[in-house]
Amino acid sequence: MSDDITVLVVDDDYHVASVHAGFVGRVPGFRVVGEAHTAAEALAETARLHPDLVLMDIYLPDGDGLDVTRTLLSRADAPAVIVVSAARDAASLRTAVQLGAVHYLVKPFGFADLADRLNAFREAHAQWGRMPDEATQADVNRIFGLLRGTASTPATVSPDTSRLAPTLRLVYEVVAATGPMSAVEVATAVGISRATAQRYLAQLEQSGLVRLDLRYGSTGRPEHRYSLRG
Structure with a gap:
């Protein structure tokens, strides 16, 4: 359990946050440590819980999730951030990339979509732990390839549901x-x-x-x- 990647789920909708937390809990190696539903809560809970990863919604009642991401990623002990939002505009996507979000998932998405990104992040996280003090270009390519691609071990979808729309x-x-x-x-x-x-x-x-x-x-x-x- 101590080696699990800890996750904070941020979403203004309590039901959606619960669904996303449930998805995370089904992926081996990840553990949800908290949920936040406002920008203020996201900042406070990140400071309190020190999660390894934050699933960040953009539309929050008291602020913009991208502004929260900017604040979080400016800190020395910054978590990784995956943006999960219904926002599809190019400006939001561009800003997320510029800020350093490791991925961007457009809502609604299924378990398999999130699991692919989490598995990729888990592999990259493991690579970071084995990284020498000075990385080679091959090390850099490997890390970014994991984060921008999909996990080598894909999520398993139940045979009973794989053919559903x-x-x-x-x-x-x-x-x-x-x-x-x-x-x-x-x-x-x-x-x-x-x-x-x-x-x-x-x-x-x-x-x-x-x-x-x-x-x-x-x-x-x-x-x-x-x-x-x-």
Whole structure:
């Protein structure tokens, strides 16, 4: 456990942060040590927890995640940063690269996408630990090749889900990482409408991949909750 790469997940949406934390927890060699939902929390939690890696959202309620990244990467004990955001504009991408983010993932993304980047980072992190005091060009090429490419050991996708359509598989992976979840929570995490989430969840239930349970609250009206079957 002490050798795990520690990760801080930053996202303004609590459900999305939980999903991303669940994804990270499924990748060997990584451990989530905290979550932050504002720019101020991101700075404070990084200073308190000293994570090796930060998954950084851009749209935060009290600031810009890229500004937070700029502050973090200016410190002597700076963590590595992977930007995870719905922002697709060239300016955000260019700024992330200029600041030194090791990767940029556009939301929504599935477990396999994040796992590829984390596996690549883990290999680069291991290389750093074995790096001589003075790196050769071959050392530099190897590190940047790992960070800009994909991990040599790809993420394993369940055979039962490998042929699912991308969004359907993403819904499945969200439930796998976080469940039990309602259709509203799935819709928020994936970035789709409630009706679309309900349709995909029904399809997954009919395929035997997820289970539908009814949870009764104080009003007596049941709430539909979805989790992995078995």
